[in-house]
Amino acid sequence: MPEVRFEKISPADFFYRNRDIAGFSSPSRSLYMSIRELIENSLDACEIGRITPNIIVELSSEGDSGEVEVYKLRVEDNGIGVDAEHIPRAFATVFYGSKYGYKQSRGTFGLGGTMALLYGQITTNKPATITSSKGGREIHRFVLMIDIVKNEPKIFKHEVLENEKKWRGTTVEFYLEGDYTNSKAKIIQYFTHTAIANPHASIMFIDPRGRLYCYPRVTTRVPDPPEEALPHPVGVDVETMSRLLSLSRDRNMVSFLMKNFQRVGEKTAKEVLDMAAIPWDRNPRKLSHDEVTKLVEAIKKYDKFRAPDPSSLSPIGRELLEAGIRHMLNPEFLYVVERPPSSYSGFPFVVEVGLAYGGEIPQSDTIQLYRFANKIPLLYDERADVVWKVVNERIDWSTYKVYFPAPLAIVTHICSPKIPYKTVGKEAVADRPEIERELVVAMREAARELRLHLSKIEKRAMAKKKLDIYARYLPLIAKFAAELAERKEPPKIDDLLKSLGVDQRMVEEARRRALERLQELYAE
Numbered sequence: 001m002p003e004v005r006f007e008k009i010s011p012a013d014f015f016y017r018n019r020d021i022a023g024f025s026s027p028s029r030s031l032y033m034s035i036r037e038l039i040e041n042s043l044d045a046c047e048i049g050r051i052t053p054n055i056i057v058e059l060s061s062e063g064d065s066g067e068v069e070v071y072k073l074r075v076e077d078n079g080i081g082v083d084a085e086h087i088p089r090a091f092a093t094v095f096y097g098s099k100y101g102y103k104q105s106r107g108t109f110g111l112g113g114t115m116a117l118l119y120g121q122i123t124t125n126k127p128a129t130i131t132s133s134k135g136g137r138e139i140h141r142f143v144l145m146i147d148i149v150k151n152e153p154k155i156f157k158h159e160v161l162e163n164e165k166k167w168r169g170t171t172v173e174f175y176l177e178g179d180y181t182n183s184k185a186k187i188i189q190y191f192t193h194t195a196i197a198n199p200h201a202s203i204m205f206i207d208p209r210g211r212l213y214c215y216p217r218v219t220t221r222v223p224d225p226p227e228e229a230l231p232h233p234v235g236v237d238v239e240t241m242s243r244l245l246s247l248s249r250d251r252n253m254v255s256f257l258m259k260n261f262q263r264v265g266e267k268t269a270k271e272v273l274d275m276a277a278i279p280w281d282r283n284p285r286k287l288s289h290d291e292v293t294k295l296v297e298a299i300k301k302y303d304k305f306r307a308p309d310p311s312s313l314s315p316i317g318r319e320l321l322e323a324g325i326r327h328m329l330n331p332e333f334l335y336v337v338e339r340p341p342s343s344y345s346g347f348p349f350v351v352e353v354g355l356a357y358g359g360e361i362p363q364s365d366t367i368q369l370y371r372f373a374n375k376i377p378l379l380y381d382e383r384a385d386v387v388w389k390v391v392n393e394r395i396d397w398s399t400y401k402v403y404f405p406a407p408l409a410i411v412t413h414i415c416s417p418k419i420p421y422k423t424v425g426k427e428a429v430a431d432r433p434e435i436e437r438e439l440v441v442a443m444r445e446a447a448r449e450l451r452l453h454l455s456k457i458e459k460r461a462m463a464k465k466k467l468d469i470y471a472r473y474l475p476l477i478a479k480f481a482a483e484l485a486e487r488k489e490p491p492k493i494d495d496l497l498k499s500l501g502v503d504q505r506m507v508e509e510a511r512r513r514a515l516e517r518l519q520e521l522y523a524e
Contacts, residue, residue, distance in 0.1 A: 010151035011094040024119045031178030034116035038075040040106040045079025053201040054078045061208040068177045078169040081134035092146045092153030104226040120176035128174035135168035193377035199324035218327045229312040230262040235346025248284040256284040263306040308348035310341035315350045332358030335449040337442040344434035349416035351438040355446035361407040368409040386431035390439045400447040401454040
């Protein structure tokens with residue numbers, strides 16, 4: 001019999017061996033992912049403190065290590081900063097962070113920023129430098145690496161500096177292998193899309209060649225940050241319920257359900273317990289495994305729960321989304337829809353859609369899609385996303401007078417405490433029926449407004465064509481009629497032209513075009 005070897009590995013070791021899962025699959029993709037993850041952390045740090053973000057990203061070449069070039073990436077923000085006691089673990093421990101609560105955040109797994117540093121360490125074997133201050137008297141600077149086997153930080157240096165200028169924020173600086181030549185287009189696209197969803201942010205990017213890309217803020221209005229909320233009972237499974245029961249200090253099950261779940265009152269709690277055949281006065285910590293299972297099954301069958309509380313959400317908002325789209329795309333027509341909160345599997349979500357047409361949007365055989373989830377631009381796996389399915393399969397654009405090629409762009413944003421991503425890389429949203437339905441409704445509402453706009457353009461074009469005919473031929477008819485009647489002066493038709501909507505400028509323009517056409521005919 002062959003000997004089978006069993007071993008336990010840490011989360012850091014797992015992602016060290018399987019970094020492709022987190023999106024760090026190649027030097028070009030990894031460079032893009034590193035920039036993206038750190039910017040998202042910076043935007044979250046500013047949003048929590050209701051701060052208008054100022055983010056500076058510097059990418060400089062440090063030579064090459066064989067076939068791949070080494071870069072130094074530095075990201076600085078003016079967010080709320082990180083307490084010194086949390087800095088090492090926040091940046092050098094996989095699955096350690098502040099984003100596991102029941103509220104919307106750009107990060108989902110507490111992995112992104114740490115994964116960027118882990119990738120840099122794997123490829124260059126150099127430590128990262130983290131500098132942060134909450135605006136007090138001290139600035140803390142750590143030079144550290146990740147102990148991959150133990151999933152713990154290895155601190156090489158800790159400096160405490162005097163904060164004379166009362167600086168507040170966080171700076172992350174580390175080395176990594178990358179391919180800027182092949183990732184440049186995606187990186188610039190990411191910044192452009194981020195500026196659409198975050199028009200209140202000022203972002204500067206300095207690339208390895210010293211070129212400055214500036215995305216200035218267009219508004220100082222900061223969206224309301226999401227609030228921490230209790231979980232909705234419908235979204236809780238047996239494992240989560242068991243954990244909540246084991247940590248409970250409540251004396252009976254009615255009190256437990258009311259205090260640990262949102263939108264659950266005394267009457268609702270008693271009805272659910274009756275369905276599960278669990279006494280109201282039962283001690284929560286003494287429920288058996290079978291009773292926990294019956295309780296969760298009863299919750300799934302109970303159909304009287306109120307909709308989830310949307311306070312854990314922070315949509316972009318109609319005003320900010322419109323400002324971002326106008327600034328970056330400058331369309332001729334724009335209509336933004338913000339749907340009321342809905343829910344899937346007990347998790348609240350909000351869908352926002354912006355439909356832009358004409359202006360500086362180029363003609364294309366396909367619709368230009370700008371997909372966002374929790375204000376994060378999604379640039380990869382477009383065809384795997386529910387948005388692509390809705391736009392290309394559920395909507396018949398000819399119904400709304402859109403014929404391709406057309407200058408049409410659609411911006412979609414889905415926000416929720418739990419976005420149903422298809423992969424850890426967070427690039428495509430699964431086609432949950434509830435989300436798909438909200439997208440269809442929002443898209444059709446915006447498309448109807450576009451149809452009205454295009455119908456008005458058609459009517460104006462037809463009216464202009466008729467007026468052009470009047471302006472061109474009525475003066476000639478009047479002139480020839482006067483000659484046939486042997487009158488010296490043709491009848492005055494100014495009042496008639498004015499009643500038809502024709503002014504003197506249109507008459508002169510029509511004459512000029514008629515003369516040009518005659519000259520072309522003679523030339524032929």
